[in-house]
Structure formats: C-alpha cells, structure tokens
Amino acid sequence: MQSxxxxxxxxxxxxxxxxxxxxxxxxxxxxxIIVNDNTGNLLVICETTLxxxxxxxxxxxxxxxxxxxxxxxxxxxxxxxxxxLYQKVKLIFNQKQ
Numbered sequence: 001m002q003s004x005x006x007x008x009x010x011x012x013x014x015x016x017x018x019x020x021x022x023x024x025x026x027x028x029x030x031x032x033i034i035v036n037d038n039t040g041n042l043l044v045i046c047e048t049t050l051x052x053x054x055x056x057x058x059x060x061x062x063x064x065x066x067x068x069x070x071x072x073x074x075x076x077x078x079x080x081x082x083x084x085l086y087q088k089v090k091l092i093f094n095q096k097q
Contacts, residue, residue: 021035022035056076
C-alpha cells in the first residue's frame with residue numbers, strides 16, 4: 001500500500017498520487033475547500049465542518065482535471081499546532097528528500 005507523501009503545493013505534479021498537504025482553508029463552498037500553504041492553492045474535494053482560516057492537513061489522491069486537485073480521504077485539524085514551527089520542520093524534511 002502506498003503511503004501519503006507530504007509536499008508543498010508548488011511542488012505537486014501530475015505524477016503524484018497519494019499526497020498530504022497542509023495549510024489554511026482560504027475558501028469553502030459545497031463539498032470543496034481551498035487550502036493555501038503559502039506556496040499555492042489546492043482545491044480539495046471533501047466534506048468538513050472546519051471553518052475558514054483553520055490550519056489543516058489534507059490526505060488524499062491527487063488528480064488532474066484542467067488543474068490539479070485532490071479527493072480527500074482525511075482532513076486533520078492542526079489548529080492547535082505551532083504553525084511557524086510546523087512549517088520549518090516541513091521545509092527541513094522536504095529538503096532531505
């Protein structure tokens with residue numbers, strides 16, 4: 001079974017499949033949210049009770065339909081996480097891959 005690979009939105013490409021992205025919910029309507037990680041926006045198809053400006057990590061399958069988007073399997077609420085420290089750790093981790 002393939003594991004989720006955490007990536008920055010700017011680094012996503014059509015070859016990626018199972019991914020995780022973290023960022024803020026900047027838009028929400030119907031069964032979609034837009035997640036922004038300070039490198040870009042990603043449309044995430046999901047049902048959630050989370051609100052605008054909540055800090056989240058979305059796990060799901062990336063697909064291409066004119067633009068890259070994700071069908072979410074899970075949305076994790078990261079509102080209680082130190083966001084600056086989290087982003088620094090994520091940056092360091094991505095540089096080592």
